[in-house]
Amino acid sequence: MNGYKCYHVTVHLTRQEQDLRATARAFGDEHITSVAMEYVKSGEWPWDVFAKAADADLIGRSFDQDIGGNQASLVEECLVAQEFCRADSSVGIAINGATVGCFAVSSFGSDEQRRRWLPSVADGEATSSIALTEPDTGSALSKVTTTAKIDGDEYVINGEKDWIANGVSSDWVATLCRTNPDSKGPHHGLSLIVVPTDADGYEAQARNRLGLDAAEHATVHYDDVRVPRENLLGEEEGQGFSQILEWLEHGRIEIAAAHLGMAEGAFDRALAYAKKREQGGQPIGDYQGMRWKLADMHKQLEVANAQVYRAARLVDQAEAGEDVVESTTDQASIAKLYATEIACDVAEEAVQVFGGNGFARENEVEHFYRDVKAGTIYEGTSEVQRNTIGKVLFDEL
Numbered sequence: 001m002n003g004y005k006c007y008h009v010t011v012h013l014t015r016q017e018q019d020l021r022a023t024a025r026a027f028g029d030e031h032i033t034s035v036a037m038e039y040v041k042s043g044e045w046p047w048d049v050f051a052k053a054a055d056a057d058l059i060g061r062s063f064d065q066d067i068g069g070n071q072a073s074l075v076e077e078c079l080v081a082q083e084f085c086r087a088d089s090s091v092g093i094a095i096n097g098a099t100v101g102c103f104a105v106s107s108f109g110s111d112e113q114r115r116r117w118l119p120s121v122a123d124g125e126a127t128s129s130i131a132l133t134e135p136d137t138g139s140a141l142s143k144v145t146t147t148a149k150i151d152g153d154e155y156v157i158n159g160e161k162d163w164i165a166n167g168v169s170s171d172w173v174a175t176l177c178r179t180n181p182d183s184k185g186p187h188h189g190l191s192l193i194v195v196p197t198d199a200d201g202y203e204a205q206a207r208n209r210l211g212l213d214a215a216e217h218a219t220v221h222y223d224d225v226r227v228p229r230e231n232l233l234g235e236e237e238g239q240g241f242s243q244i245l246e247w248l249e250h251g252r253i254e255i256a257a258a259h260l261g262m263a264e265g266a267f268d269r270a271l272a273y274a275k276k277r278e279q280g281g282q283p284i285g286d287y288q289g290m291r292w293k294l295a296d297m298h299k300q301l302e303v304a305n306a307q308v309y310r311a312a313r314l315v316d317q318a319e320a321g322e323d324v325v326e327s328t329t330d331q332a333s334i335a336k337l338y339a340t341e342i343a344c345d346v347a348e349e350a351v352q353v354f355g356g357n358g359f360a361r362e363n364e365v366e367h368f369y370r371d372v373k374a375g376t377i378y379e380g381t382s383e384v385q386r387n388t389i390g391k392v393l394f395d396e397l
Helices: 015-032 036-042 047-055 074-087 089-097 102-108 111-117 240-276 288-319 328-359 364-376 382-393
Strands: 128-131 147-151 154-165 172-178 190-196 202-206 217-228
Touching (some): 015 074, 015 089, 036 089, 047 089, 074 240, 089 240, 102 240, 128 154, 154 190, 172 240, 190 217, 190 240, 240 364, 328 364, 328 382
Antiparallel strands (some): 147 154, 154 217, 202 217
């Protein structure tokens, strides 16, 4: 993309965080924006860009140093996700999603599991996935029906998952299974088990979607898939639901940052266009109506920036053992809800700024507009976020 970029303020960043954001932004400009339309048009997963991001030390930064990471904070992870998606909504979300299953292994896996599955991702040689939702359950994870039954030293997994990011191209999938169908409550008896995608009986088919052309979501079938019992994440069975709640808190904030980046990318392009496109003998940006439109978009982005990084900082503080008065669950849902919904608003207005040209496939804002909608659906719909916030308000969480 050529043109002006509006540098929205991310408040209270340390010098290290500012430097990381600058590095991620430079990487996005050089290696993502420059090739993004090729991947959007072809629908191919951006392996080359992913490998370059790994070489630039921008993949798996949250991992421990002994397995290729930097023990990065959630704030730092959000900065990278934001800049990747600002560079391009489709390629950015694909690269950011390559590590989607890694938090579960990093947080709940044994040392042996972490060393087995994470370094190759940090090196850009493998990607991961996490399989939660099912065709008949959606966000109701307590209703999961995929089963994992013990047979000797193995789990035998049967079931179906849907809308799984990287379900086809990933090397392994952290899969939420029901390991104890006789547990006392629906939230109990669930476990996370790592399934290699080359296992017999694992079959994934990519879904056709509205947007995110360079990324991937799939329907996954498990037909007597056998994996070693040692692939269970956690010290014992039945910890899956609590593990997913912790994963979601991180995931929702990072998704909020990614979609904030998408919104900023759409805004950057709209602002640049408003400064160069002429109508009536002057740039369209000279008209008051256009300036008001852009001012409202800018306002929404600034507020979203503040909330996303407030939520990320609170989670980092809580995990460091600091006293945090606010509910991190509440703040994560607010960040995800607000950032993804204003991303839809900003991207729609960006198309409007371009007019007819914004409706054309050859212009980037067209696919930004299609791509942002997914954010209000995956990792908990906007309705789920409102339910969560409501439960916090009524002391039910």
